[in-house]
Structure formats: C-alpha cells, structure tokens
C-alpha cells in the first residue's frame with residue numbers, strides 16, 4: 001500500500017526521498033515544535049507505551065523511525081539490555097546522538113541509519129519493536145509492517161503510537177481546527193520549512209487509523225491487535241503480537 005501524500009508536492013522525487021529531506025530540514029527544531037503541537041501530551045502517551053512494554057521484560061528493543069531519540073530514552077525504564085533507534089534521516093539522528101552522549105547512555109542505546117522498509121537485521125532479532133509517529137511517513141506501509149514482523153522474535157510485540165482522527169464532538173471539531181489551522185500556522189511562524197507542517201497535517205488526515213490500521217496489521221500477519229485511543233482518539237496506541 002503506498003501513501004501518495006508527499007511533503008513537497010511540486011517535486012517529482014518519491015515520498016521516501018522527500019520525507020528524508022524534510023526531516024533533515026526540520027531536525028533542529030523538531031523537539032520544540034513537537035511539544036507545541038501536542039501541547040506536551042505526547043509525553044504521557046509515550047509513557048503509557050513504556051508501561052505496556054515493561055510487562056514483557058524485553059531484553060532487546062528496536063525503535064523504528066526513532067527521530068531525535070525520545071522513545072529510546074524513555075524505553076530505558078524497561079531495563080532492556082539493548083535499545084536500537086533506527087531512522088532514515090541523518091539530521092534527526094545527529095540530534096538523537098547528542099542527547100545520548102549528554103545522558104551517557106551509549107552502552108544501552110545505539111542509533112543506526114536505515115530504512116524501515118528494508119531493515120538491516122536478521123529474522124527474529126527483537127523482543128519489542130516500537131514506532132511513534134513514524135508509520136504514516138512510510139512509503140509502503142505494508143512493506144514496513146512486514147519487515148517489523150520479520151525481525152520480531154516469535155513471542156515479540158509491536159507497539160505503535162500514531163495520530164488518528166477523533167469521531168465525536170468536541171474532539172472531532174477541535175482536531176480539525178488544530179490540524180487544518182493551528183498546525184500550518186505554527187509551521188509558518190516557527191519553521192523554515194513551511195510545507196513540512198502542511199504535510200504533517202495532510203498525512204494525518206488521510207492515514208488509515210483505528211479499525212482500518214488494525215485490518216492492515218492482521219493482513220500483514222500480526223495477531224491480537226489491540227487499540228487504545230488517547231484523548232478521544234487524537235492519537236492511538238496499537239499493540240500487536242507476532
């Protein structure tokens with residue numbers, strides 16, 4: 001399945017190339033903007049993911065589309081022996097590496113440049129794979145999910161955090177105002193890359209969420225897919241077994 005919303009609609013390059021360029025461009029102020037956009041609520045949702053994962057007592061975790069590395073840092077609380085953060089944008093990973101150096105977490109956390117749709121790991125490698133706000137940027141969603149299934153160990157779990165669209169008043173109306181008006185405005189004021197924030201909003205509106213994403217996970221081969229909508233459905237945590 002390919003998603004045709006691309007960051008720079010006026011360019012002919014493929015989605016993957018454009019997404020990489022866009023995140024390289026905004027890497028310097030991504031963290032600040034992320035907090036403003038979610039009013040800091042994403043931190044609570046990320047911590048919920050960590051609580052779910054703790055119950056598995058994982059030894060190894062792969063955080064795909066790790067960006068500036070916030071998930072691996074929080075995942076340290078699971079006491080996993082090894083956490084790898086993988087991303088396609090070297091700009092985002094530079095920010096992540098600086099954080100890990102400052103926190104002196106290099107023994108537990110490592111960052112690797114790579115593509116979610118062609119993971120550089122053998123089959124059955126990780127106890128847990130996480131993806132926060134990453135899967136809607138994949139060029140080929142099903143290919144990325146199949147790769148995750150491949151590298152998960154037999155009793156491994158996938159935990160996803162992704163934007164979704166609320167179905168009911170007042171979150172439905174609030175969400176529309178937030179993504180269609182506020183998000184592009186924030187982008188215009190704070191970012192050098194104005195198209196990036198239009199893309200982040202547009203891609204959230206067309207991305208399959210909830211039951212649709214659950215069907216795709218099952219089609220790819222995941223089992224026991226559980227949905228946990230957050231704040232009326234502005235984001236959803238998905239937990240799936242291999």
Ligand SMILES: C[S@@+](CC[C@H](N)C(=O)[O-])C[C@H]1O[C@@H](n2cnc3c(N)ncnc32)[C@H](O)[C@@H]1O
Nearest residue numbers: 023065066067087088089092115116132133137
């Ligand atoms: C919205 S950011 C999310 C970053 C981080 N996970 C977080 O929660 O803040 C999306 C990230 O996905 C990465 N990404 C997009 N497509 C990717 C791919 N095919 N493989 C690996 N990373 C990818 C981007 O470079 C970017 O860092």
